[in-house]
Amino acid sequence: MTSRLPAKARTIPEESDSSGAWRSLTVAVLRLSRHAAALCFLSGAVFIAMTGLEFFYFRQLSGGLPSLDMRFFGFTPDEGMAWLTALGRRGGEIILVWHYLTFDLLFPALLSLTLVSLILAIGRRLKNFRVLPPQVQSIFALVLVLPYTLADYAQNIAVARLLSDFLSANPDSLSFASALIVTKFALLAIPVIVIAAFWLASQKHQA
Numbered sequence: 001m002t003s004r005l006p007a008k009a010r011t012i013p014e015e016s017d018s019s020g021a022w023r024s025l026t027v028a029v030l031r032l033s034r035h036a037a038a039l040c041f042l043s044g045a046v047f048i049a050m051t052g053l054e055f056f057y058f059r060q061l062s063g064g065l066p067s068l069d070m071r072f073f074g075f076t077p078d079e080g081m082a083w084l085t086a087l088g089r090r091g092g093e094i095i096l097v098w099h100y101l102t103f104d105l106l107f108p109a110l111l112s113l114t115l116v117s118l119i120l121a122i123g124r125r126l127k128n129f130r131v132l133p134p135q136v137q138s139i140f141a142l143v144l145v146l147p148y149t150l151a152d153y154a155q156n157i158a159v160a161r162l163l164s165d166f167l168s169a170n171p172d173s174l175s176f177a178s179a180l181i182v183t184k185f186a187l188l189a190i191p192v193i194v195i196a197a198f199w200l201a202s203q204k205h206q207a
Contacts, residue, residue, distance in 0.1 A: 022135075029138035032113060033120035043107075043114045050103045058099070061091035068159050069104070072185050074178035077171040084162060084169055092163040100160040108152035115148075115191045116141045122195060125202035144194055148187040155180035 032039070058067055063086045068075060075083075084092065119141040123129040129137065158177040162169050 026135050026138045029116060029142065030120060030134055032117035033124065036114070036117040036121040039110070039114040039117050043111050046103060046107050046110060050099070050107065053098060053103070058095055061094060062086045067095070067099075068177065068181060069099075069155075071178075071181060074182045075174075076178075077174040080162075080174035080178065081169060084166060087163075089166065092166070096160055096163040100156055100163070104156055108149055108156070112145050112149040115145045115195070118195045119144060119191060119198070122198040122202060126198060126205070129198070144191040148184065148191065151180060151184040151187050155184050 054067055054070065059065065062083055065083045065086055068080060068083060071079075087095065120137060123137065123141075132140075155177065158173070158180050162173060162177060
């Protein structure tokens with residue numbers, strides 16, 4: 001008497017979730033190039049609003065001292081403490097709410113999307129960039145921009161902590177915030193330089 005063994009089900013290799021997610025991310029990143037003009041407009045509008053608040057409101061609160069975000073080359077602990085002291089608790093709360101919890105909560109992400117869209121849109125005018133695989137194009141843009149994004153949000157957290165808790169302000173925390181500000185602007189310069197180089201190269205090819 002023979003027994004029948006259940007037949008083995010034929011296994012079909014499943015596509016990994018990670019590869020599917022990566023393809024979706026690539027498509028989403030590449031589509032940003034279609035919205036470069038709109039993103040530039042939005043980034044410009046938010047930047048103008050932030051600049052207006054800085055010069056027409058925040059500097060009145062601090063006695064004319066520029067906000068820490070505006071000090072491209074950093075600041076000393078004494079300079080940082082002088083800004084916090086001039087603001088006082090009320091001024092610090094105002095800047096915390098109207099800058100770090102509103103406009104500057106959005107702006108780094110918006111600017112990052114704008115930079116990625118410009119890298120892709122202008123880069124595709126160049127033959128050497130256009131022939132690259134889509135995944136490589138998206139990785140290239142993200143690698144250039146994401147370090148700035150992370151540094152900007154890290155700096156925002158560091159300064160927001162100083163504004164929300166004056167007791168946390170000491171030479172070490174102020175020096176750390178200053179270093180993050182310098183790092184943010186240095187990392188921002190990288191994609192900006194690449195975009196400018198792409199644009200100049202595209203103009204040269206069209207000439």
